[in-house]
Amino acid sequence: MAFRKLCTICLAGALALFSVTCKKQSENVIKIGALFAVTGGASFLGAPEANTAKMLVDEINAAGGINGKKIELIIKDTGSSPEKAVSFAKQLIEEEKVLAIVGPSTSGETMKIKSICDNAKVILISCAAAEVIVNPVAKYVFKSPQNDSQAAEKIFDTMKQMGITKIGIINDNGGFGIAGRDQLKKLAPKKGITILASEEYDSKATDLTGVLTKLAAKKVQAVVNWSIVPAQSIVPKNMKQLNMNVPLFQSHGFGNIKYVKEAGKAGEGIIFPCGRLLVADQLPDNHPQKALLVKYKKDYESKYNEEVSTFGGHAYDAITILFEGIKKAGVAETDKVREAIENLKGFAGTAGIFKFSATDHCGLDINAFEMLTVKDGKFVLYKK
């Protein structure tokens, strides 16, 4: 009996102590949630994003945190599934009571949680690119990658220089692929480009010779493949196998050197719009992004022993924008941080120079893009 009593007292004591420490912790810690597609179809995006986020948070905590408070990062792997993104977002908001959520990696996932975050008044800084994420603007939703409409514009401008007017489009059936195709279709008439065929494939597609044969039969002058899935390496291979010798354009979803490695020799000559991270060493020394890009590239590559990708860069931007917002606001209060982010002007990130406003929650313009191509298995600036 005495033993039981002792146990109860101990337990009660432990609980009391625990709740005290918990409370104490929450005062000194800023909780940030992160949703990344570390596994699944978009793993080439999510894995470097998660790595980058961990690296940055460790860095800032080692330097004493922000405004004297440590950052606690809670990363959830969505497995590239919008359904999981929704349930994890709810968990982060309701149970963990995070200040902000960084991610998700893909546009499809982001669109599913856009209104959830906005209604719950939790800041969301997405690492996905589709313009629909910030257009129409939701008060609490931002994104760090460049807009797909600007990528489309950049591609069409390059096509015009090359004298290409008749094209075929293929895209994956994820959120990013569909949104990109819509932008291409919207913009094509204005730029004097005719779309002869537009086809959509399953994100898990492994063989696309059939649909490429269809495009070849329509005598397209170039193929645009808008996707973030591994099909980005399958399309160039299939084109070479079919002896299709027209240029292949891809989206800014191609910015991971692993896609190039998978495509092997077939990857040579692919043209795509992208931020400057992948060609950091080729930039002039006085470029405002150069120092930051070189540092991130060096830090990431020495820490994780793999080549840097633009996707990790999007997480870098999302996290640094959030940190800057918290610093500027002085307190970790949602509305003040949100306002501080909206007022960031000329903030250099990996994707470009951010200039946010109440109507622009992307903050990047077409100048954030360069056209890149693949030469000898490496990314280089595209020159006509």
Place this chain on the structure above:
Amino acid sequence: MTFEHVLQYLLAGITIGSIYAIVAIGFNIIYNTTGIINFAQGEFLMVGAMTAVTFSRLVPLPLAIAIGIAVTVAVGVLIDFVFIRNLKKPTVLNMIIVTIGLSIIIREVALHVWDEKVRSLPYFTGDEISSINILGAYISPQALWVLGICATMVVLLNVFFKYSVMGRSMRACSANPVAARLCGINTKNMVTMSFVLSAAIGALAGCVMSPITQTQYDCGTSLAIKGFTVAILGGLGNSTGAIIGGLIVGILEEFSISVMPLAYKDAIAIAILLLIMFFRPSGLFGKQEVSALKEF
């Protein structure tokens, strides 16, 4: 449509169809000796290819593929020894649920052993940019490897089941397990052998298609679904049916692209399947009397 385009679709259809056929034959071998559908069949392809990719950096390609097959066979045998052989009441439903569970476990283990990244074996001959001109249509040399290896496997399997003692014993098990046991055939060993065989051909198919289709920890599922469709279409347990079914589905899928949006490609296979199930429930080549004897 010009002749070249027709030929091009046909070649693409035959290539992808023969992969479906091999997966379906894997289903059939195990179905014939146990009466169950092994839903981990797609994972055999993945494990084989992933292992081979890992070893291809250390040893020559043929040896790496051999190691891939050996590891997959070991996994197959392990599955049988641990889960199937010792089931107290091995009802068909129990065993099917076991294989579904196993497919999920294998996938998760693969995710941890390797990682989420896509990888592929090097091309057996030539590389990513080589293509062979056949009467105006173009095909990758790897596609010829796929066709050649699939055809060889089918011939060898047929010879094995027709002429070798073990092959005939396995067929005896499929015809009537009780009678087979009375004749002195160790049916449990035959079940193990069926796992060995279908793991081996699955792994080889996974390796040979890997340069074209790439391999990822979760690539087995969609192949298994297509393979299952084909197996049902051809008549469960019937190897000739599997080959013809595979070719039908592959070729129809590719030709459907030429007239319909690509998005409907997968619907084609399922639509054919539904029609067949409606008019010939035991499949194209299945016999009604045979399927009546099976539990499933």
